[in-house]
Amino acid sequence: MKNLLLKNGRVIDPANNIDEVCDILVTGGKIAKVSKGIKDNADETIDATGKIIMPGIVDMHVHLREPGREDKETIATGTRAALRGGVTTMLAMPNTLCAIDCAERVRLLKDIIARTAFANVLISAAITKERCGKELTDIRKLKEEGITAISDDGSSVDSQKLMLEALIAAKKEKLTVTCHCEDISLTNNGVVNLGLTSTRLGLRGISKESEFKRVGRDIELAASANAPIHIAHVSCSESVQIIANAKQKGIRVTAETAPHYISLSEEAVFGYDTNFKMNPPLRAKADVEAIKQALRANIIDVIASDHAPHTENEKEIEFDRAEFGVIGMETELAVSITELIQAGILTWPQLVAKLTTKPAQILGINKGTLSVGADADIAIVNPEQDWLVKKEELISKSKNSPFLGRTLKGVVEYTIYLGNIAYKKTAKQ
Amino acid sequence: MRKSNATIAWRRKDLLDIESLSREEIELILATAESFKEVSRREIKKVPALRGKTLVNLFYEPSTRTRVSFEVAAKRLSLDVINIASETSSVKKGETLIDTGKNIEALKVDIIVVRHNYSGAAAMLARSLRVSVVNAGDGWHEHPTQALLDIFTLKEKLGAIKGLKVSIIGDIAHSRVARSNIWGLLKLGASVKVCAPKILIPAAIEEMGVTVTESLDEAIADADAVNVLRMQFERDSQDAFPKQLEYFKNFGITEERLAKLSKKIVIMHPGPINRGIEMSSAVADGPHSVILEQVTNGIAVRMAVLFLVAQANEYINPTKHFSNPKGENKV
Numbered sequence: 001m002k003n004l005l006l007k008n009g010r011v012i013d014p015a016n017n018i019d020e021v022c023d024i025l026v027t028g029g030k031i032a033k034v035s036k037g038i039k040d041n042a043d044e045t046i047d048a049t050g051k052i053i054m055p056g057i058v059d060m061h062v063h064l065r066e067p068g069r070e071d072k073e074t075i076a077t078g079t080r081a082a083l084r085g086g087v088t089t090m091l092a093m094p095n096t097l098c099a100i101d102c103a104e105r106v107r108l109l110k111d112i113i114a115r116t117a118f119a120n121v122l123i124s125a126a127i128t129k130e131r132c133g134k135e136l137t138d139i140r141k142l143k144e145e146g147i148t149a150i151s152d153d154g155s156s157v158d159s160q161k162l163m164l165e166a167l168i169a170a171k172k173e174k175l176t177v178t179c180h181c182e183d184i185s186l187t188n189n190g191v192v193n194l195g196l197t198s199t200r201l202g203l204r205g206i207s208k209e210s211e212f213k214r215v216g217r218d219i220e221l222a223a224s225a226n227a228p229i230h231i232a233h234v235s236c237s238e239s240v241q242i243i244a245n246a247k248q249k250g251i252r253v254t255a256e257t258a259p260h261y262i263s264l265s266e267e268a269v270f271g272y273d274t275n276f277k278m279n280p281p282l283r284a285k286a287d288v289e290a291i292k293q294a295l296r297a298n299i300i301d302v303i304a305s306d307h308a309p310h311t312e313n314e315k316e317i318e319f320d321r322a323e324f325g326v327i328g329m330e331t332e333l334a335v336s337i338t339e340l341i342q343a344g345i346l347t348w349p350q351l352v353a354k355l356t357t358k359p360a361q362i363l364g365i366n367k368g369t370l371s372v373g374a375d376a377d378i379a380i381v382n383p384e385q386d387w388l389v390k391k392e393e394l395i396s397k398s399k400n401s402p403f404l405g406r407t408l409k410g411v412v413e414y415t416i417y418l419g420n421i422a423y424k425k426t427a428k429q
Numbered sequence: 430m431r432k433s434n435a436t437i438a439w440r441r442k443d444l445l446d447i448e449s450l451s452r453e454e455i456e457l458i459l460a461t462a463e464s465f466k467e468v469s470r471r472e473i474k475k476v477p478a479l480r481g482k483t484l485v486n487l488f489y490e491p492s493t494r495t496r497v498s499f500e501v502a503a504k505r506l507s508l509d510v511i512n513i514a515s516e517t518s519s520v521k522k523g524e525t526l527i528d529t530g531k532n533i534e535a536l537k538v539d540i541i542v543v544r545h546n547y548s549g550a551a552a553m554l555a556r557s558l559r560v561s562v563v564n565a566g567d568g569w570h571e572h573p574t575q576a577l578l579d580i581f582t583l584k585e586k587l588g589a590i591k592g593l594k595v596s597i598i599g600d601i602a603h604s605r606v607a608r609s610n611i612w613g614l615l616k617l618g619a620s621v622k623v624c625a626p627k628i629l630i631p632a633a634i635e636e637m638g639v640t641v642t643e644s645l646d647e648a649i650a651d652a653d654a655v656n657v658l659r660m661q662f663e664r665d666s667q668d669a670f671p672k673q674l675e676y677f678k679n680f681g682i683t684e685e686r687l688a689k690l691s692k693k694i695v696i697m698h699p700g701p702i703n704r705g706i707e708m709s710s711a712v713a714d715g716p717h718s719v720i721l722e723q724v725t726n727g728i729a730v731r732m733a734v735l736f737l738v739a740q741a742n743e744y745i746n747p748t749k750h751f752s753n754p755k756g757e758n759k760v
Contacts (some may be wrong), residue, residue, distance in 0.1 A: 197630040200448065202548035202570030202605060272549030317525055318547035320568075 001419055002043035003027045005094040009048030010378060011379060013055060014353035015369035018264025024053060024374040029419030031090045034370055041052040044421075046414060052348065055356040056119075056377030056415060058213055058368045059329060061153070061232055061256060061304035064090075064121065065107075066112055066281040068097025073309040073397045074117050079118040080330075081307075081396035083423035086246050086379030086412040089120040089180075089360075089367045090307075093211050094131070095154040101126040101137045106145040120377070124178060127166045131203035135156050136165055145286035148363050152230060156214050158184070164221050169282065171227035176363050178230045179218045181239070182280070186210035193281045193319055197266040206281050212238035219246045220254050226250040230362055233306050235261045235280035254362050256302035259328055260333035261291050274315045274322035275324070275402045277306070299359045303351075305332045307336065309398030327396045331389060331403045333381065337410035341383070348383075376419040385411040439457045441741040443562040444734050446571040455613060459581055461733035462726070468505055469728055479739055480507035482539040487529070488565070489515040494700055495565050495575070495726065499542050502731035510538070526550060527557045534560050538590070539745045540735060547603075559744040565735055568601050575699050576609030579729040580617065582723045583654055586617040586695050591618030594650040597708060598624045598680060599658030602631040602668075606699045609658055611637055624648035628669045631746075644682050649687070654695035656683060657707045673706050682708035687717060695719055695753040 004026040011034060023038040024031060033040070043150035064078040073081075075092075082090055092109070092177045094100035100109055101293035106123060106276050113121045125142045129135045139150060150170055156179065157163045170177045187210045192198050194205025215231055219242065231243060234257045246253045260278065265285045268276045276282060294300040308325025315322050328335075334357065340346040346354070360368030367377060389403045436623065441567045447455070468476055484503045486496050496512065503510045524532075526545070533541055540561045543551050544576030546699045555562035566572040584590055595614050601607045601623045612680075614621050623630065623698040630641055642648050649655055662673060671679075696708070696717040713720065740746050 194632050196633040196636045198632055199637065200608070202568050202608060205632055272552050313525075316527060318545070320547045321550045326629065 003041070004376070004416065004419065005038060005040065005042035005045040006048050006053055006378070006380065007045060009051045009053035011053045011370065012349050012352045013370035014349050014357045016371055017368070019349050024370065024378070026378075026419045028418065029376055030065060031372050031374050031376050032376070034372060036382065038067055039397050044280040049295070050118065050384075051372070051413065052383050053383040054086075054352045054379050054381065055368050055370055055416065056379050057333060057355045058359040058363070058365070059087045059088050059090040059305050059307070059398070060222035060302060060359040060363060061258070062090045062092055062329060063095065063325070064092045065096060065309060067108060071311055071397075074116065075112050075121060076116040076118065077395065077397040078123060078307070078309070081327070081394070082119050082329045082411060083415040083417065084395050086333050086381060086415050087119065087329050088377035088379070088415060088417045088422075089365070090329070091122045091124050091149055093151060093153040093361065094124050094126040099126045099131045100124070100132070101129050103138070103145050106142060106147055108311055110146065111233055116143065118422060120367070124149040124151045124153070126150065127152045127157055127177070128162060130384045131155055133162065136162055139166065139169040139175065141175055147175065148210060148365065149176035149178055151180065151232070153178060153180045156184070157181045157182050157342070160217070160221060163291045164225055167222055167225040167227040167229065171225065175365060176230055177227070180232050180233050181211055181214035181218055184216045186213065191277060191281070192269050193266040193283050195266070195296065198267060201269065201272070206279070206332065208236040208238055208283070211236055212242055213281050215239045216242045219243070219251060221250075222253060224249045227256070231255040232299055232304075233258050233261070233280060234291065234294070235307065236283050236287045238286050240290050240294040240299055244294070244297070247299065253357075254301045255299070256304045256359075257291050257295065257300050258304060258306040259332045260326060262288060262295070263335050263339045264288070264402060271318045272380055273324060273403065274317070274319055275400050277319060277322055277324055279324040280305070292340065293342075295340065295354065296350075301354065302362065303332065303336055303354045304359065307396075308367050310400050311398055315400050326375060326402050327394070327401050328401070331401060331408060332398060333379070333412060334387070334410040335403065337383060338408045376416055378414075378416040379412055380414040380416075382411045382413055384409070387411050439737040439741050442738055442744070443551075444738055445551050445555055445562065445564045447576050447609045447616070448571065449450065449461055449575045450616070455577070455580070455616060458577055458730070458733050458737065461737060462577070462581055462729040464478055465732040465736070466726070466729035469568050469725070475505050475507060476583055478506045478736055479503075482508050482745065483537070483741060484492055484508045484510050484540040484542060484735065485533050485538050486510065486512045487533065487541050487543045487564075488513065489543075489550075490566070491536050492565070494542050495734065496542065497722060497725070499565060499731050500726040502728045503735060505728065506735055508735065511538070526554060530554045530558050533556050539742075540739060551753070561738040561742045561745065566605050569608070570605050571609045572605040573609050574727070574734055575606050575695060576613040578723055578727040579610055579656055579697055579699070580613050581726045581730050582697065582719050583695065585722070585726070587653055590614065593619040593653045594651055595620070596624055596652040596655045597658065598623040598645065598655055598682070599659055600629045601625050602629045602660070603661065604658050606656075606658060611639055613640070622648055622652070626671050626676075628671070643754070645682070645706065646686065646689075649682070649690060649694065651692055654697065656680070656697045656699075659699060659701065660706055663705070663707075669734045677706050681706060682712050682714065683725055684709065684711050687712065693717060700724070
């Protein structure tokens, strides 16, 4: 394995409270030294002057679609797309075909990952069998197979009894529980935010209540179980308020939002472009502002992409019929830089923490840091460079990005995974 | 041909909604329609304006009056017309809307008039095609030519739209006619009130600039005109819906209600009427009603729309543009 020397970059490692220009030496796939003026010989030296050196992103919410929907994405294409975005670890959601809900299916997925992944893929198994909300999976057995989290993502567990049992079991097994918060009885088959937008477009609206009432319920259940809970894709100000109150009371809740909820409001849907159709839907401008402020106030701990690939066949159709979801791993860092750093909402160390240290902590994994001895998962980023998001340059097998045609700030130049240069930006990009 | 004194040019290849139109664009359509209205009074009701061009009526929902109105309008402009209804097309075989559109375009058709049960379908088609697309109603979204003919009729009856008080009564939530009328009337300076049972008022409708009431008497009290929407009791609905008799009792327009008013008001309805539900037969056939005039005006308005979009579409007219006094209509 080659030795790598990264010179003169601005090293940001929130886990160790480091934000200074220095060098990093990588040997044997691990971080060997972090200091100024490293003189050691290396097989390859990267001049990172003017660049940010940060831990590889830990994206705790992605859909890689394999097994079953390899037409949308595979472990191979998804992890290669991840590397382009500076993501070295990702948590794969279990709503594949079939759902990852038993030991055999976890083993099947682990085998695919071992054979084809270009980056670190962690597994979230389902909370209920086939994600049907009727019967709990065997959480202890799943843990033995090496899963990291459980979630019925894509659906919420309607039964309070099952959700409570899941929280208790997950706590015992030290597994993260990621909650997709949606009360389907309040969603009303909606496709966009309920309000002026749904009325103007003549589309069914999804109320904020469908999200925040379930956020409230799930947090209450976590409190009764005295168990930690993680809230996925927070999109509205009411959810933020509920999470803030819970945190104040000392309930162990963490929360994530997605890049599109800090960068796009419901007005983006005018024109019926299905690349702006996701669940929860894009909300009002005031919600976007509330989410940004919640990131600043640490009410929302994590930014995760909710990378949700869909084929053109599933998107280039009538708005009502199109699938929910957008891809995001290739753009999440740049969107965050553009919306949060540029706008002065977060400092660099704060942003890096939300992309690396915090998700690693929530998942209980030894990643997301540049500590000496840690796995050398590193992103080297040019923070000033603008780039245009082009469909033909996307690596993801699906092209359903809401940022196509947008100019974003911040380009990942190198992604290093376990000490190897796993991605290097080519000249044309 | 055109005697419009509007000062702007029409530059859109499609007509998809009223919301995105400017006041001037709406006025241009109305002025153009006025000059076309005369054609229907001639002994030979036909002009060669779009001779050699082809129009396809692509209807994914059952419709008689809108389709026939477009067909008549097209024929009076000398367009060749083909009607496609979804029951008889490849839609039933699973073809996507865009594929259907591209196949029609490949037949070297010039204009597609589309009626679709999903909101946004016309916009999607227009984005994917070079031919002109005219929205003949998409889901609950908009029905622009209906609003234009309603406004044209109002203008004929009452003069200027500016300053008028218009109430729209009925199923606002699921009505594309309501949305198009609201945008059009507001842009031309009318004030608009919507009136319906609460369950049929869509979220945040006030933010469009209208007032809301659940009282029919209040809605008609000081109105200059009311536009009464069709209650689609046949609709396969997952939403709560009022019972027919109860609806007539609370929201049906009757002569008794009209007799209490201090002035005569104009009553419109986009059709087909449910007699005894939205209004009594006496009202539908009575002196306030302009319902059949709306139907007649629909032809002139649709002729104007077809003429304008065809004229502005470079794909349809790569070399030749229709003449106009100021030569402004070059794209």
